[in-house]
Amino acid sequence: MANLNTKIGVAQAVGFPLMKAEQLLDQAFVLLAQAQAAAVEGRRTARLPLHAGHDSIEQVIVAQQALMATRKAVHTAHYGFRDIADSMNVPARAYGDHGDTPREEVPGLTPSRTAGHLTAVAANAA
Secondary structure: OOOHHHHHHHHHHHHHHHHHHHHHHHHHHHHHHHHHHHHHHHHHHOOOOOOOOHHHHHHHHHHHHHHHHHHHHHHHHHHHHHHHHHHOOOOHHHHOOOOOOOOOOOOOOOOOOHHHHHHHHHHHHO
């Protein structure tokens, strides 16, 4: 079995580009949303007919749907690679995984049981 430094090196070689890809996917998603909003606002500002740009906006939505499928696949891969790193006893922080993909609920950080929490907040506010 390889020593811990070798294992960390392998985890970093996989983890660094994977996490960079996740960041770029998020950035692409934001940019597409901004383009879509600008197209709608631009149509209104330019006083163009309501149907102006529909086909192009629809294509942005198609791109966003494809991007969402890609994000889900990369996220699933992230979990798989984390399982492998865990099996090699490589701590997540050793390769830069700082909890962007938490496995379990982390109070105050991980959104979970939102409906119940909002019910409790609403009850306290009343």
